[in-house]
Amino acid sequence: MARSVIIATGSYLPARVVTNDVLAEKVDTSDAWIRERTGIITRHLAAENETTSDMALAAARRALTAAGLDAQAIDGIVVATSTPDTTMPSVASKLQSALGSRGGPALDVVAACTGFVAALSVAHGWLETGLARNVLVIGAESMSRIIDWNDRTTCILFGDGAGAVILARKEDESRRGILALQLESDGALGTILGTSGGVSTTQTAGFLFMEGQEVFRHGVEKMSSVTRAAVAKAGLALSDVTWVVAHQANARMIIAIARQLKLPPERFIVTLDRHANTSAASIPLALDAAARDGRIAPGDILALPALGAGLTWGCCVICW
Ligand code: COA
Secondary structure, eight states: OEEEEEEEEEEEOOSEEEEHHHHHTTSSOOHHHHHHHHOOOEEEEOOTTOOHHHHHHHHHHHHHHHHTOOGGGOOEEEEEOSSOSSSSSOHHHHHHHHHTOOSSOEEEEOOGGGHHHHHHHHHHHHHHTTSOSEEEEEEEEEGGGGOOTTOHHHHTTBOEEEEEEEEEEEESSSOOEEEEEEEEEOGGGGGGEEESOOTTTTSSOOOEEEOHHHHHHHHHHHHHHHHHHHHHHTTOOGGGOSEEOOOOSOHHHHHHHHHHHTOOGGGBOOOHHHHOBOGGGHHHHHHHHHHHTTOSOTTOEEEEEEEETTTEEEEEEEEO
16 A cells, blocks of 8 residues: 655754843843743744755755655655745745756645645645655745744744655555645634735735734634544544644643643643744654654654644644
8 A cells, every 4th residue: 555654854943043032132022921921942043144945955955864865866845835035936946956856846835834734735645646756845934034023922933944854655564654634724814814915915025913812712723623633534533643743833822732632741742942933844843853852753643733824724644
């Protein structure tokens, strides 16, 4: 039976680490408030000349090294990002050129913080239809470029970075690989989280805005319900889930989701204390951290729920 299997992970975080205290020098906030309300302690921010495709490339190279694969073996690239280098070509196309791989599809997926789960669904389709055999799936974001650094309600929440996986078609008897995918959205909720600009309106990227409490409420409700739906689709019970690698937005949100799902919070991988919210990069960054430190082991069942602007939300269930 053919399956879509994550054979390697990689990630990249910019060198510059910014503490809450540094932000408190610029806006009216404090380390204590940020830690208590969000769980965030530090975030990485891209250097002035560092782009989303630079970060994607570094993460991709690490995943290729971990897989022991040459870039020529990659025959598909899908990048989840809302903060591309240019409107066109896509980050995926730039990455293909930088890696020196040729042929096969390369494109970006825009689904905000749900982007990585959406990108997995695209890559899974390519593998199932025989369009590709080894797909680089990446979440990469320069959130710092769309943040209003004078707005204390949003600037404390976000960070930059990239995470990559190689999703490969494998034919074996084991059940490892993607077991289920669930993607949902409600465009009518587009007004509670977004940017104030865009190409066809202001000809700028705009700044991120959100109604924090509303986003929080939908985040808990929808990431919980979509996890339940995806796990049931995989023919599993929530108690079968070894690790929940949820979108990293807020530690209180993760605890509330754990409560909704009646799962111990210890089963949730948490990296937002050091990475903050890196949008589409947050899940692959957390996956790479937990795979490399040995927490995630072969045979583990993973649930990857996310919610982002759109609103969009989804969950992928994987046997590692
Ligand atoms: N530092 C200090 N005080 C702040 C602050 C900051 N950085 N940001 C807001 N405040 C103030 C508010 O002005 C408010 O003051 P008031 O009571 O005098 O009006 C008070 O703190 C409480 O604000 P509130 O918005 O109720 O806080 P909260 O507990 O809801 O936390 C968020 C705010 C943004 C941390 C929280 O709503 C959240 O995480 N939402 C989800 C955000 C998210 O994840 N978005 C992306 C999803 S993909």
